[in-house]
Amino acid sequence: MPKAYSQTPIWRYRQGALENTPESTLIVREHAATLFVNGEPWLTFICSPIALEALAIGFLFNENIISSLDEVKGVKLEDENRRIEVQLSHPVQKPEQFHRTSTGVSLQPILAERKVGADFTIQASKVIALYDQLMAQQTLHDQVGGFHSAGLSDGEGVPIIVEDLGRHNCVDKLAGLYLLQGAQFTPRALLLSGRISSEMVYKTLALSIPLIVSRTSPTSLAVEIAESAGITLIGYLRKGQFDVYSHPERIMAE
Numbered sequence: 001m002p003k004a005y006s007q008t009p010i011w012r013y014r015q016g017a018l019e020n021t022p023e024s025t026l027i028v029r030e031h032a033a034t035l036f037v038n039g040e041p042w043l044t045f046i047c048s049p050i051a052l053e054a055l056a057i058g059f060l061f062n063e064n065i066i067s068s069l070d071e072v073k074g075v076k077l078e079d080e081n082r083r084i085e086v087q088l089s090h091p092v093q094k095p096e097q098f099h100r101t102s103t104g105v106s107l108q109p110i111l112a113e114r115k116v117g118a119d120f121t122i123q124a125s126k127v128i129a130l131y132d133q134l135m136a137q138q139t140l141h142d143q144v145g146g147f148h149s150a151g152l153s154d155g156e157g158v159p160i161i162v163e164d165l166g167r168h169n170c171v172d173k174l175a176g177l178y179l180l181q182g183a184q185f186t187p188r189a190l191l192l193s194g195r196i197s198s199e200m201v202y203k204t205l206a207l208s209i210p211l212i213v214s215r216t217s218p219t220s221l222a223v224e225i226a227e228s229a230g231i232t233l234i235g236y237l238r239k240g241q242f243d244v245y246s247h248p249e250r251i252m253a254e
Contacts, residue, residue, distance in 0.1 A: 003049075004049065028165050031045075036084065047169045056086050057086070065092055071088055071089050117230070127213060130151075130158055133157065134161060137149075148194050192214040195217060226245070232246055
């Protein structure tokens with residue numbers, strides 16, 4: 001399996017001087033993989049070259065192209081993993097745009113009819129413990145640096161954790177792995193290492209996830225969509241503290 005990182009020489013500047021002898025260090029690998037759906041090229045992922053099948057399936061699921069794994073007839077990697085070929089059991093039309101970049105895509109009309117159930121609550125200490133689990137298992141970031149990480153939680157643990165150079169890739173890979181592993185639990189929380197954008201909130205709606213947690217901040221549009229859809233957003237989770245940006249009624253004090 002391709003590695004998500006490689007080695008490169010670096011020359012260190014220390015104490016006012018540039019060292020003459022280079023050292024070898026690990027660096028994030030940036031991989032371009034084009035998604036083909038029913039033989040048609042859709043888009044090119046800039047990603048880490050791992051879990052590419054999950055990336056493709058999760059992307060199609062999060063973009064509402066498929067609603068279950070039963071619609072996927074096959075997935076194969078070609079051209080040294082630069083092509084991801086997905087064959088569906090039915091014809092589909094390529095969307096004019098995707099919800100993967102901060103390019104001004106308007107999500108409100110799509111989200112107006114989407115709501116997340118209000119039956120889930122969680123203790124504040126459990127939120128912190130779950131996020132600590134994510135941080136403890138982000139091995140690639142600890143080894144190399146430069147990776148985003150994300151986890152899908154059932155409210156008690158974090159059964160699925162992924163790392164990638166892209167935030168959106170992480171969320172798509174989580175959804176893909178969740179489907180490929182048989183959807184064995186009810187997703188309760190999405191744990192992110194990076195900023196919570198509106199696109200990230202949109203992607204959680206495919207799995208009806210009621211809680212999103214990050215150590216950084218959400219955008220204003222992310223908060224607006226989360227408030228409308230019934231999602232609790234938590235940001236700046238650091239040193240046992242956090243800020244709640246929407247639907248605080250889900251968070252139970254000790």
